[in-house]
Amino acid sequence: MKTKVLLIKADEEPMKAVENPMPNQIYKNxxxxxxxxxxxxxDPDKIRIQMLYVGVCGSDIHILKSNPETGYICSSVPVEIPEEGRIIGHEGVGLVLDVGSNVKEIEKGMYVTLESILVCNNCDVCKRGDFNQCRNAKLIGLEVDGVMGNVVDVNSNLAHDVTGYIKSEDDLIAMACVEPMGVAYDACENAKIKAGDVVVIFGGGPIGIYTAMLSKLVFGASQVHVVEPVEFRRNLLREWTKYVYDSLDSLKKNLKEANVIIETSGDLNNVNKVFNIIDANGKVVLLARSGEPLFIDAVDHMITNNISIVGSRGHLCGAFDRILRLHASNRIKLDSIVTSVVNGLEDLKKVLESKDIVKDNCKVVVSLKDINN
Structure with missing residues (x-):
């Protein structure tokens, strides 16, 4: 079977004299x-899917951005780009066309949404149930080929049957957004948000907006404050919170104390600049990867107040099931952040090459319903 795919290529040129280089020190141009x-x-353990809608993640955008002086990619997210290129994309919903001989739970004709972390199930971390931190994990669309294609083969254990959730075209689009909502859900769990907490979020992209939505509607935060420099995204955020700011200075003028800080923008200086407003037993959760170091000046404040800093990766360990139930009960609005639906890979390529994709959008989704497109 023939299929069209969207892939990234790059020059592999590890920086000299750098021990254990990161992706942003390996791949150029x-x-x-x-x-x-x-x-x-x-493959006996895989399923063949006609992709219907695929979401564009920030990581897809960031690995295409390069340092204008050095040519190296800006993102430090784990990525392996072979000479033949890497098919990108890890958020999506599709129709199952065929299943491998070992596949039991997924059947032809099902609609499925997909996880994006392929785990080994055998390492010590997996065996204690911490699948998001699997020692041998591979990220779909980054370290192994992704789903940005008309028809793709994926491991069957990534698939969730969502046939019963599909009543309309909007539901299909919503199912393409389960994975990023899962990332936000795990971040809220790692933050241990309690009823009445004051939450500060840096970054109003898809993960930031979903985190704001969940903090307020599901985890019970009393106030959610979001700093986002892009006006288009600030306007979207106001559906979920009235505390939206264009700068860190504006936030600090209006907020004196917070229980939780969630950093989704990649600018880690934000954390240091607000660290003194974190209340006793507060939490800082880091999601976005920029390859930049984290500095904390107020270490005495951290020790005295028992403040925790944690990283948050992934969406496994039950997040998908909870999100689907929340969606079915209308507690959350998965498709509310979708601001553009583009038709086909050619149009998506143009969007990804545009410098205004962040300025004019939150979540971009590509429709691949016509497999000849």
Missing amino acids: PHIMIEERTLGTL
Whole structure:
């Protein structure tokens, strides 16, 4: 079977004299292209899916951005880009066309949404149930080929049957957004948000908005404050909170104390600049990857007040199931952050190459319903 895919290519040139270089010290001059590929015999443990909608994640955008002086990619997210290129994309919903001989739970004709972390199930971390931190994890669309194609093969254990949730086209689009909502859900759990907490979020992109939505509607925060420099995204945020700011200075003028800080923007200086307003037993949760170091000046404040700083990765350990139930009961609005639906890979390529994708959008979703597109 022939399929068209959107992939990233880059020059592999590790920085000299850097021990254990990160991706932003290995790959240079990234660019995207569309190719036609042939799908071979279906692996016994995989399923073949006609992708219907695929979401564009910040990581897809960031690995395409390069340092203008050095040419190296700006993102430090784990990525492996082989010479033939890496098919990007890890958020989506599709129709199952075929299943491998070992697949039991997924059947042809089902609609499925997909997890984005392939875990080994065998390492010590997996065996204690911490799948998001699997020692041998591979990220779909970054370290192994993703789902930005008309028809793709994926491991069956990534798939969740959402056939019963599909009543309309909007539901299909919503199902393409479960994965990023799962990332936000795990961040809120790692923050241990309690009823009445004051939450500060840096960054009003898809993860930031979902985090604001969940903090208020599901986890019971009394106030959610969000700093986001892009006006378009600030306007979206006002559906979920009245405390929206264009700068850190504006936040500090209006807030004297917070229980939880969630950093989704990648600018880690934000954390240091507000650290003194974190209340006793407060939490700082870091999501966004920029490769930049974190500095904390107020270490005495941290020790005295028992403040915790944690990283948060992934969406496993039950987040998908909870999100689907919250969606079904109308507690959350998965598709409310979708601001553009583009048709086909060619139009998506143009959008990804545009410098205004963040300025004019929150979540971009590509429709791939016509497999000949």
